[in-house]
Amino acid sequence: MSKVTVVGAGNVGATCADVLAYREVAEEIVLVDIKEGIAEGKALDIWQKAPINQYDSRTVGSTNDYSKTANSDVVVITSGLPRKPGMTRDDLIETNAGIVKSVTENIIKYSPNAIIIVVSNPLDVMTYQAHLTSGLPRTKVIGMAGILDTARYRAFLAEELNVSGKEIQAILMGGHGDTMVPLPRYTTVAGIPVTELVAKDKLDAIIERTKFGGGELVKLMGTSAWYAPGSAAAQMVEAILKNQRRVFPVCIKLEGEYGIDDCYLGVPVILGKNGIEKVIELDLNAEEKALLETSRGHVKEVMNVLDKLGK
Numbered sequence: 350m351s352k353v354t355v356v357g358a359g360n361v362g363a364t365c366a367d368v369l370a371y372r373e374v375a376e377e378i379v380l381v382d383i384k385e386g387i388a389e390g391k392a393l394d395i396w397q398k399a400p401i402n403q404y405d406s407r408t409v410g411s412t413n414d415y416s417k418t419a420n421s422d423v424v425v426i427t428s429g430l431p432r433k434p435g436m437t438r439d440d441l442i443e444t445n446a447g448i449v450k451s452v453t454e455n456i457i458k459y460s461p462n463a464i465i466i467v468v469s470n471p472l473d474v475m476t477y478q479a480h481l482t483s484g485l486p487r488t489k490v491i492g493m494a495g496i497l498d499t500a501r502y503r504a505f506l507a508e509e510l511n512v513s514g515k516e517i518q519a520i521l522m523g524g525h526g527d528t529m530v531p532l533p534r535y536t537t538v539a540g541i542p543v544t545e546l547v548a549k550d551k552l553d554a555i556i557e558r559t560k561f562g563g564g565e566l567v568k569l570m571g572t573s574a575w576y577a578p579g580s581a582a583a584q585m586v587e588a589i590l591k592n593q594r595r596v597f598p599v600c601i602k603l604e605g606e607y608g609i610d611d612c613y614l615g616v617p618v619i620l621g622k623n624g625i626e627k628v629i630e631l632d633l634n635a636e637e638k639a640l641l642e643t644s645r646g647h648v649k650e651v652m653n654v655l656d657k658l659g660k
């Protein structure tokens with residue numbers, strides 16, 4: 350029987366649990382939150398939707414009782430503060446590091462072999478926190494951001510070209526912040542290089558919009574996004590539980606890949622039943638390497654802040 354826990358029953362966590370349920374990705378989905386009753390309520394609401402939307406996955410809620418999460422195959426961590434207008438994701442580090450640490454300790458106590466998908470921000474450094482606290486191999490403590498950032502990039506391109514978003518294939522690398530690195534050289538529209546279809550100035554504008562895609566939504570809503578993020582995390586869970594071996598950009602601790610050591614960054618990987626089955630190393634050109642290096646430098650600075658906080 351497959352079991353998934355989603356910690357944090359807020360906007361992203363509840364959306365993720367809902368997508369997991371209606372896609373019947375797991376038989377049991379446990380939603381956990383620290384706020385009394387909220388996880389139980391949202392789990393019950395999703396369960397009551399099952400007869401309407403015709404699914405059999407069972408959602409269960411828990412207020413901070415991790416015994417209900419025991420033997421989860423995959424755990425998604427969404428607990429933590431979202432940013433408000435005027436803030437960067439990095440501003441959340443102090444509060445969210447404490448939350449991610451305590452949540453990870455509880456998770457590992459009851460599901461020592463789970464694969465952990467981190468969503469809380471600042472994403473790359475919260476993945477670092479969960480990896481350190483869990484003691485699991487790097488291939489089993491991974492971060493969700495690349496699927497979301499790529500989806501934004503794909504949606505903007507679909508709009509520009511007036512084609513289905515399904516036709517856009519793209520890869521994006523680096524940290525989940527303004528230094529992320531969309532890769533037009535690896536972007537195609539049904540196999541056609543995007544550079545043959547979109548003028549350079551338009552493509553550059555789409556890349557810029559993608560980099561600040563999270564901030565655009567924060568400005569509009571006063572808090573950060575949840576539909577696409579929750580669905581993106583659910584897509585990672587599905588790839589793992591169904592051993593789909595999908596190729597996604599995922600945050601992992603790099604240990605020599607791309608000439609980078611000891612830094613958590615988004616890179617293309619094969620995602621399957623063991624978590625990250627393989628990191629795919631692209632032959633980046635000089636410009637792409639320089640952009641990735643800038644992103645690495647930024648994430649490393651925030652990792653150093655976490656080190657100073659005492660992890």
Ligand SMILES: NC(=O)c1ccc[n+]([C@@H]2O[C@H](COP(=O)([O-])OP(=O)(O)OC[C@H]3O[C@@H](n4cnc5c(N)ncnc54)[C@H](O)[C@@H]3O)[C@@H](O)[C@H]2O)c1
Pocket residue numbers: 356357358359360361362381382383384387427428429430431432441445448451452467468469470472493494497525572573574575578
């Ligand atoms: N990686 C990404 O691409 C991405 C995308 C969107 C949001 N995020 C991040 O995800 C996080 C959640 O965003 P949201 O919009 O769902 O926020 P939210 O405020 O709606 O939900 C967060 C939930 O976490 C809960 N929580 C806090 N401390 C907890 C603890 N110790 N144990 C269990 N639950 C706890 C809160 O009670 C709340 O219900 C934020 O840090 C946000 O920045 C990341």
Ligand SMILES: O=C(O)C[C@H](O)C(=O)O
Pocket residue numbers: 431432438470497525562563564566567573574578
């Ligand atoms: O922008 C945020 O703060 C949330 C998330 O990282 C996003 O990209 O939507």
